[in-house]
Amino acid sequence: MYRCDICSEELADQQAGTAYARERILSSPGYWEHFLRDSTDPFYAEIFTDRATALAVQQMITSHSGFLVCAKCNRMLSDDQQKVADYRLEKWYSVLQSPSAKGKAGLEAVLIIVGTVYERLSGKWPAWIDAKDKSTRDKQWVDGT
Numbered sequence: 001m002y003r004c005d006i007c008s009e010e011l012a013d014q015q016a017g018t019a020y021a022r023e024r025i026l027s028s029p030g031y032w033e034h035f036l037r038d039s040t041d042p043f044y045a046e047i048f049t050d051r052a053t054a055l056a057v058q059q060m061i062t063s064h065s066g067f068l069v070c071a072k073c074n075r076m077l078s079d080d081q082q083k084v085a086d087y088r089l090e091k092w093y094s095v096l097q098s099p100s101a102k103g104k105a106g107l108e109a110v111l112i113i114v115g116t117v118y119e120r121l122s123g124k125w126p127a128w129i130d131a132k133d134k135s136t137r138d139k140q141w142v143d144g145t
């Protein structure tokens, strides 16, 4: 049986889903908004502690499998270009689309995307992502390096 790797919706067969490389999903602000929505909601603060959220994000980042995505979640990903522009994440989005996305540069890019989405949803940079990554982002935002 096939399920959507984002919302767990059951898929009739493999063809009913759209297959994506992992980097495409990890670079998606729309995906991270979905992933972090409950974690940044004060109502769920006791369930989604910083530690639990950090572990879930780490698990997602270090997983090596691709994603099979249902039609509904596919729509969620379709306005990513706009979101990348809104969040001013063009640099890190493009790092993740390039073949050199593996390794340290790719990890930093994902953490900056995750941190930026979390910051937008909660009003603060997550305590579980190094403040150095925020500085790297802010510096790029200011002087483009």
Ligand SMILES: [Zn+2]
Pocket: 004, 005, 006, 007, 008, 009, 069, 070, 071, 072, 073, 074
């Ligand atoms: Zn789905």
